[in-house]
Amino acid sequence: MVQIMRLCGFAVSTLLACGLVGLCHAKMPVSDKSIDERAFELSKLRQSSTDGVIEFSSAQFDKYTSGRRRSYQLVVFLNARHLQDKPQLHLRELREDYGFMAKAHRDRFKGSESEGKLFFTEINFEKSTQDVFRRLNAQSLFIFRLPATLNVSPGENIKLKDQDMLKPETFAKSPIEVNDMVSFVREKTGIDIGKVDKPTIFQAWWFPFAALSFLSSILYIAYKVFYADFMKNMVFYALATLFVYWFSVSGGMHNIIRGMPMVTIDPNSKAPRYFMPGQGQLGTEGFVMGSLYTSVGLAFALVVYIAPKAKSASTQRIIAYFGLFTAFICVQQVIGVYTWKTGYHWRKYI
Template sequence: MAAISGETLLRLAVAAAAALLLLLAPALADSDADRAAELLSLQSRSKSGVIHLDDHSISRFLTSTKTPRSYSLLIFFDATQLHDKPELHLQDLRREFSLVASSFVANNADDSSSRSKLFFCDLEFKESQSSFAQFGVNSLPHIRLVGPEVKSLKDSEQMDQGDFSRMAESMGEFIESRTRLRIGPITRPPMLSKTQITIIVALVLIWLPFAAKKVLAGETLLHDKNVWLISAVFVYFFSVAGTMHNIIRKMPMFLVDRNDPSKLVFFYQGSGMQLGAEGFAVGFLYTIVGLLLALMTHLLVRVRSVNVQRLIMGSALLVSFWAVKKVVYLDNWKTGYGIHGFWPSSWN
């Protein structure tokens, strides 16, 4: 049997290596596409369009892949044990994040290329502590955008805390400005279902004849002056207590003291934040002054005894002075700005 020369062996080895590379090339080329297809599958199985990740998923879709990837991941960092902290608004932000995800999927239902370029995901702290450390996340709420070119997770782009103010709309604007993808209008679920609306309409139709009879007879609550009086006081208190601010900003009524979790903080020192309890306390003081002024101008004038008038008026003025002084003190304590009274120069 003739011996095979070294040169011939070398040529055979090179040919075998080339053939192996040709066989593996399609598999290597499809690896990124396979990951994108897997993400699309996970997205379709999620009701909200948010994919739940863990340490293994982060490795599969991010850290073990080569850049550039064909997709970006927007990740919401969550911690179940912090859901009872109202000041973090984690559950509210998570719902808004889901709204953006579902709106993106719905608005791009006919554009598979856009849907495969951005995926909404969430990470839970207890399940993915290693991933939290890789991202360098040490406070919540936190949202990160991992673009196709990002190699180190710490280099991914963080959504600014101020962008959470307008909830889903702010998140959508952040995504569109960074990815050039279209989120589209945010679709929010209706407050009432069709069944509930049908029941309410039926009850209203049944109630209308009885209501019409009451209106014609002048026996409704709208004909009662006491209802209008109470409503006016309520609107006044609602206005001066900053209730609309608390609703829009979703401010908590109180906070838990960081130094002593067993204590509650009802007044927050600092002009950048106002708790609900603060507004109600100041609104209550303002309402006292308003009610006393109404008492003196509308009811006290009907009292015949001058001595009784003087006694009640003096007491009302003292209480009003105390209430206003308390408001001024709280404002000075909270903001650091002082309010000073000045005597007319002619009195000096």
């Protein structure tokens, strides 16, 4: 009987000990390495990156993409540094926005379970990475998602679905904005990065001091200009008035608002064209016509105000005839341009 009781006590003690060991083991944190060695390495590479984007070499791309399944997803930006200076591609702006998105993801999910589920990477087109672009059948530069379930074999072609690619030509506006990238990642990966704050000059620590210095300089310059001697000279105001009138009748604001070019190239002769037939008007044509209008006004001012102040009658007649002749020539030029553009001829009645 005693032996039976001893055996029962030993069994109960063993079960309790096993339960405590299992409970302690369940509470022990599982290391990242035991989950996925490659995810742990990618996390280290991301932390060492300035903006959270991991730049892959050809060997690294094979290492972190190969396999039937992965515990993480990859968003890859196909880049080309030698093309970043071409403004029509907007590569520099795209890369900056991509880095802002990657940094926002890294900061938001740092220390959480989703930290190792998504990584932002890039591959630059170089001689050593041409094989990767060939395997992706990349005819252009774009952003794509590599699903965790996509089977990738080293050296073999990778077939991406159209819905997993974010190409600039799919958007009406260019370049692709950072909000478009965030929406693409949220839709394809299920991870919401949230709002991405792009740093601006107004957030810089030195901006208040620079703004204060600029405003102080403007006030000082305005004070000096207002009390300068030339501000008391009526000739300055007369010239300023003439400039405003000339700029207005020349269609200066029209050129600015509509973005009218000063000159175009004739498609047949390849020669520059300053006047446009029909109802259109180039910038040069507007300023030429405005100069003619201003010349007519100055010619009549010469006849009305300057000629009477001459001492001799002959001098008065010379100034008056010169003013009338100048006005007549300018009006004839305006009428000639109007007739050429519209086809209507003016009738003269004497």
